[in-house]
Amino acid sequence: MKMDTSIRAGAALVLAGLLVGCAAPKPLYNWNGYQTQVYSYLKSDAPAAEEQIQAMEKGVQQAAGKGEQLPPGYQAHLGLLYLNTGRTDQALAAWAQEKAQFPESAQYIDYLVNNMKKNGT
Numbered sequence: 001m002k003m004d005t006s007i008r009a010g011a012a013l014v015l016a017g018l019l020v021g022c023a024a025p026k027p028l029y030n031w032n033g034y035q036t037q038v039y040s041y042l043k044s045d046a047p048a049a050e051e052q053i054q055a056m057e058k059g060v061q062q063a064a065g066k067g068e069q070l071p072p073g074y075q076a077h078l079g080l081l082y083l084n085t086g087r088t089d090q091a092l093a094a095w096a097q098e099k100a101q102f103p104e105s106a107q108y109i110d111y112l113v114n115n116m117k118k119n120g121t
Contacts, residue, residue: 030068032059049084072102
């Protein structure tokens, strides 16, 4: 009888360990449809840049409201959309955020900024 209780207790511990191990980890980034936005941007029948900007800005607000991080490239892509609509100040701000959050993107962001200045926009 004492062994039966030990077996039950051991089985309960194993089951509890399995259940805890199966819990889904919290994602590192809040993607907020980012992949869909990039795909749409690259398609020839993409929605207007303004629609994409609104969707991505909504994603920024949602992530901030939940205290979550945006994925690499999110702010850079938003900056490109801003640039395409003539909002250079907002493009520069988005790129600065991308560069601050992901320092490894510095070379690409610097390229975008220099290219923008070279083209006079």
